[in-house]
Amino acid sequence: MTNNWLITGATSGFGRRVAERALQNGAHVIAVGRRAADLPARAGLTPLALDITAPEAEEVLRAAVDVAGGLDVLVNNAGYGLFGSVEQTPAAEERAVIDTTCWPTWPCCGPPCPPCAPRTAGSCRLAR
Secondary structure, three states, rough: OOEEEEEOOOHHHHHHHHHHHHHHOEEEEEEEEEHHHHHHOOOOEEEEEOOOOOOOOHHHHHHHHHOOOOOOEOOOOOOOOOOOOHHHHHHHHHHHHHHHOOOHHHHHOOOHHHHOOOOOEEEOOOOO
């Protein structure tokens, strides 16, 4: 049985490396990212262009998991860094970091994870 992985933040950095390794090990990967078009076409890879903070994120993620036939592993890796002093960082930029790094835990871990339950290898991983 092929493991189905959903990885957010999979278009660059750590998320992309995890996706590549999962593919090398024979997994099917739903690679979520704002720049999913940057991912090379390859067997076992389903790129999903999605801003994880978008209002429709929960619905889109659930549909992708349903199409894949369930979910075995979730790597919630979406996020980015903001560098600078707190007092000089505009509140809107701080909020954007929190909205991307912290709040998507629910749309990622809440609805997609119940399909893990009936599968024998189900687990959810939160990468931070």
